[in-house]
Amino acid sequence: MTKRYLKEHNINFEEHNINQEPKYLDMLKEQGFQSVPVVMPENSDPIVGFRPDSLKELAN
Known part of the structure; x- marks a missing residue:
């Protein structure tokens, strides 16, 4: 689900x-x-599991 998101x-x-x-x-x-x-974003803490709330921040 994370990959799809x-x-x-x-x-x-x-x-x-x-x-x-x-x-x-x-x-x-x-x-x-x-x-x-x-998910290990370059400029923030790692995201573990499917966390659409946290992943949403990467889209901005």
């Missing part, structure tokens, strides 16, 4: 699939994340 609102993103690229799973674990998706 980003696409529908024309928010550019780079996707890393933890199943195809396990190094990203390790990176997320090292940073303390316990669930996905994790």
